[in-house]
Amino acid sequence: EIVLTQSPGTLSLSPGERATLSCRASQSVPSSYLAWYQQKPGQAPRLLIYGASSRASGIPDRFGGRGSGTDFTLTISRLEPEDFAVYYCQQYGISMGTFGQGTKVEIK
Amino acid sequence: QVQLQQWGPGLLKPSETLSLTCAAYDGSFSGYFWSWIRQPPGKGLEWIGEITHSGGTNYNPSLKSRVTISVDTSKNQFSLKLSFVTAADTAVYYCARGRKGFYGNWFDPWGQGTLVTVSS
Numbered sequence A: 001e002i003v004l005t006q007s008p009g010t011l012s013l014s015p016g017e018r019a020t021l022s023c024r025a026s027q028s029v030p031s032s033y034l035a036w037y038q039q040k041p042g043q044a045p046r047l048l049i050y051g052a053s054s055r056a057s058g059i060p061d062r063f064g065g066r067g068s069g070t071d072f073t074l075t076i077s078r079l080e081p082e083d084f085a086v087y088y089c090q091q092y093g094i095s096m097g098t099f100g101q102g103t104k105v106e107i108k
Numbered sequence B: 001q002v003q004l005q006q007w008g009p010g011l012l013k014p015s016e017t018l019s020l021t022c023a024a025y026d027g028s029f030s031g032y033f034w035s036w037i038r039q040p041p042g043k044g045l046e047w048i049g050e051i052t053h054s055g056g057t058n059y060n061p062s063l064k065s066r067v068t069i070s071v072d073t074s075k076n077q078f079s080l081k082l083s084f085v086t087a088a089d090t091a092v093y094y095c096a097r098g099r100k101g102f103y104g105n106w107f108d109p110w111g112q113g114t115l116v117t118v119s120s
Helices: none
Strands: A004-007 A010-013 A019-029 A034-039 A046-050 A063-076 A086-092 A097-099 A103-107 B003-007 B018-025 B033-039 B046-051 B057-059 B067-072 B077-082 B091-101 B104-110 B114-118
Touching: A004 A086, A010 A019, A019 A034, A019 A086, A019 A103, A034 A063, A034 B104, A046 A063, A046 B104, A063 A086, A086 B104, A097 B046, B003 B091, B003 B104, B018 B033, B018 B091, B018 B114, B033 B067, B033 B104, B046 B067, B046 B077, B046 B091, B057 B067, B077 B091
Parallel strands: A010 A103
Antiparallel strands: A004 A019, A019 A063, A034 A046, A034 A086, A086 A097, A086 A103, B003 B018, B018 B077, B033 B046, B033 B091, B046 B057, B067 B077, B091 B104, B091 B114
């Protein structure tokens, strides 16, 4: 089973600042398997990024993804008030899916 | 745009069988991987398993012995059964549409979630 480790666990930032979230896989993952989600309290996760770097429909361009192999990154260029939430990376392969444990982006 | 609506009992006793159903509205049912994902209170997401419209399944090895996912293509519905539940199975259960293809693999959309509590 591929384990995804996200860091940091919590990121304390102010609106307007840049957020950089990391997702490291225990073994190499095809970029096409890697996606990012945003989850707010009481809501289902929302797809942000698929294929490691493609934004889902309706996602603002302040959200960006990059990476390959075992290291992937989600960047939020300038935090808006609605961006404070928990973010999960996911790898979804031929027969199995796993998620990272999440990074909480909180208001400083 | 497809929408997922899920339903099922929210309270179970230990050793009972969890049973949830999810219906897909306003979209194609074939060509996707219809999935169940759960989230214990205050914790992260765990993929449970998936089924295709033709009935092919994949399960999380950690749950495989207790999980059955089935599909009813006549109603565009799929269901989850998890047997012999314990308090550790208390979670919000989500259904989701999985997509695997050239552009990538992801889950979208998701159902609204069902909180299932296991308590004696």
